[in-house]
Amino acid sequence: MKVLRTPEEQFADLPEFPFAPNYATVTAADGTDLRVHYLDEGPRDAAPVLLMHGEPSWSFLYRRVIPVLVAAGHRVIAPDLVGFGRSDKPADVADYSYAAHVAWMSELVFDVLDLREATFFGQDWGGLIGLRLVAAQPERFARVVIGNTGLPTGDGHLTDAFFAWQQFAAETPSLPIGQIIDFGTVTDLSAEVIAAYDAPFPDDDHKAGARIFPKLVPSTPDDPEHDANVAAWNVLEHYEKPFLCAFSDGDPITGGGDAEFLRRVPGAQGQDHVTIEGGGHFLQEDRGPELGRVIAGFITATR
Numbered sequence: 001m002k003v004l005r006t007p008e009e010q011f012a013d014l015p016e017f018p019f020a021p022n023y024a025t026v027t028a029a030d031g032t033d034l035r036v037h038y039l040d041e042g043p044r045d046a047a048p049v050l051l052m053h054g055e056p057s058w059s060f061l062y063r064r065v066i067p068v069l070v071a072a073g074h075r076v077i078a079p080d081l082v083g084f085g086r087s088d089k090p091a092d093v094a095d096y097s098y099a100a101h102v103a104w105m106s107e108l109v110f111d112v113l114d115l116r117e118a119t120f121f122g123q124d125w126g127g128l129i130g131l132r133l134v135a136a137q138p139e140r141f142a143r144v145v146i147g148n149t150g151l152p153t154g155d156g157h158l159t160d161a162f163f164a165w166q167q168f169a170a171e172t173p174s175l176p177i178g179q180i181i182d183f184g185t186v187t188d189l190s191a192e193v194i195a196a197y198d199a200p201f202p203d204d205d206h207k208a209g210a211r212i213f214p215k216l217v218p219s220t221p222d223d224p225e226h227d228a229n230v231a232a233w234n235v236l237e238h239y240e241k242p243f244l245c246a247f248s249d250g251d252p253i254t255g256g257g258d259a260e261f262l263r264r265v266p267g268a269q270g271q272d273h274v275t276i277e278g279g280g281h282f283l284q285e286d287r288g289p290e291l292g293r294v295i296a297g298f299i300t301a302t303r
Contacts, residue, residue: 001032002091004206010199011086015192016063021086026107028090029100036108037086038079042070047117047142049295050109051078053284054124054149056177056210058085060196061284068292074299077115079108081125083209085200093212098225101125101216102132109133110140119299121145121291123284124254125213128152134239135232143242143302145295146261147276147283148254151236153229154218161252166214175207184281186250193285236265242302243267246294248279248287272301 011021019039026034039059049069051062059078069076080087082104083096090096109115110133118141122130127149134141152158169175178194201207218225243265245258262268274294279286 001028001030001095003032003034004089004091005035006086006089006200006202006206010202014060014196014199015190017060017196019063019066023086024108024112026082026104026112028095029103034082034088034090034104036079036082036088036104038077038108038113039066040075040077041066042075043073044075046073046075047119048075048077048115049119049121049299050115050130051076052105052120052122052126052130053078053081053084054122054126054128055213056084056175056180057124057197057282058200060085061282062288064288065284065292065295068289069296072296072299074119074296077113079105080200081105081129081209089200089206089209091205091208093208096209096212096216098128098216098218099228101129105129106133106136110137116140117142119143119145119295121147121295123148124281125149128217131236132228132232135235138235138239138241141241143244143298144239144267145244145246145298146258147246147291148248148251148257148281150254150257150260151229151232152218153233154220154223154226158217158219159253159255162214162217165253166217169211169214174204175211177201177207177210181282181285185285186278186280187286189285233264236261238266240266242271242298244271244273244294244298246274246276246291248276248281248283250279251281251283253281
């Protein structure tokens, strides 16, 4: 496996991002070591809040969520998925799979960091991967919050907006990462923020993970991860710990996706679910402090 590593100078002078990097090593199926970056803020003896990003962002997305949670006394961990942010980037699209992402994050979260009594929040692919972690070891999680995400098995129909995005990611000659984030927000992002989302990708060779991710979403019943996601749903259908949906009101890709969780997850019953107004697909960018307050309030209410 050929692995690329974004030079550290790419991450100089990021706006609103005073957080120190942390690194761990996970192992790919072929034995290749991969360096994974994660943020680790707040008191180390506090129960952790695990924040997972999706496509094509990185932990920079949580820069306005983290301070709110730290101020509330929580330890906050936000990893960069392999292929994104400061994490290593396998150079071949064939090196990426849904199962590989789950394995890499499982090794980080369970084996390296040994997180327990955790609160999980995931958006976009952060939910697709993180909910598999919750289903694999539910005893490690005290509660779950999700926003603008899902757990598709391939049995249902994904939105037309998603298929348009999937086609664009596969066919566009150059994947403009920062502009994609800007397009997925209600807010008009500054040039400095757009540049920060571009920072992990100094050239197209570093974008293999970002380019292939949309194709890895299960969209047909014969998808290789169909059975694994069905098994994860079987766990979630018996998950009685607190489960909150905090979707935004302006996401054409996942709009209405909370309904399945509200219907099928026992822990979602009777919760004060939230619709975050004025947020696009990347609600952390549009309404970061508000999302932080929602997560912190849910922790307080369900202790």
